[in-house]
Amino acid sequence: MHIDILTLFPEMFTGVIESSILKKAQDKNKFTYQLVNFREYAQNKHQKVDDYPYGGGAGMVLTPQPIFDAVEAVKKERSSKPRVILMCPQGETFTQKKAEELVQEDHLIFICGHYEGFDERIRTHLVNDEISIGDYVLTGGELGAMVVMDSVIRLLPNVLGNEASAPQDSFSSGLLEHPHYTRPAEFRGMKVPEVLLSGDHGKIAAWRKEQSLKRTYERRKDLLNNSKLTIDEKSIVKD
Structure with missing residues (x-):
């Protein structure tokens, strides 16, 4: 470019x-x-x-x-x-x-x-x-x-260190991104959610999707109106 x-x-x-x-x-x-x-x-x-x-x-x-x-x-x-x-x-x-x-x-x-x-x-x-x-x-x-x-x-190929970073950014999927945590697992009494320490990638993916939908609902509900949600995602939003 x-x-x-x-x-x-x-x-x-x-x-x-x-x-x-x-x-x-x-x-x-x-x-x-x-x-x-x-x-x-x-x-x-x-x-x-x-x-x-x-x-x-x-x-x-x-x-x-x-x-x-x-x-x-x-x-x-x-x-x-x-x-x-x-x-x-x-x-x-x-x-x-x-x-x-x-x-x-x-x-x-x-x-x-x-x-x-x-x-x-x-x-x-x-x-x-x-x-x-x-x-x-x-x-x-x-x-x-x-x-x-x-x-x-930053969207050009191989510009970011991790190619998975850009597709996961807020708004790339139409939703806000899920919360992030890093070490230590506990800081001043504040703990990282247990699911992220479980090593179960399926549960981690489900948690991140739920948190992404929750955060979007709480902060930018207008984005949900333009998103093509699955039946499961609509159920999460409804809850």
Whole structure:
């Protein structure tokens, strides 16, 4: 996978991309990236990328020319057809399902905005997806792009140390993940559930499924409405 990130603040990404799992993924040649400051594509002498909105109103709006030219330039560098993503609070709320969809792509382009918003022609004629990471507004799209990138890259083959980790994550199955315990078996009077110490993998799997359903019911009951539960799972939820 190759990722192009169009931003006015490329320095924001270095610490995130060059650390932890994302750094390990690069070391394994699982993805490459390029930080593109679209200010460099502005055609005016002051490299201005925003202007006042037609009709009046507060704030400045990003103009289409630098962003169109930047996207067209990075497209020419690669033969694959990219998926162009606009980070925007008005976009589709990002989910694990969307991450699983995006990881199938060979080339992603993220557009990170600032100021009051984008010229509407960027939305309607340039991008494939508008993505939001939640119902709140950030200073710019950079943090949102980092969140989406991390979520997608960790799903690439052989990026995580244990290939079973990603499918068991919360939301991957449509449910929240079961509780986890590790050593010691007793800590300050708090004990690990006996079933996890039993060595009976069948009972452990049943306990984890029950706990996953219970946790989802208690914390995110809305997820159960969209899950295809078995008869046994429906019985657990009912209890």
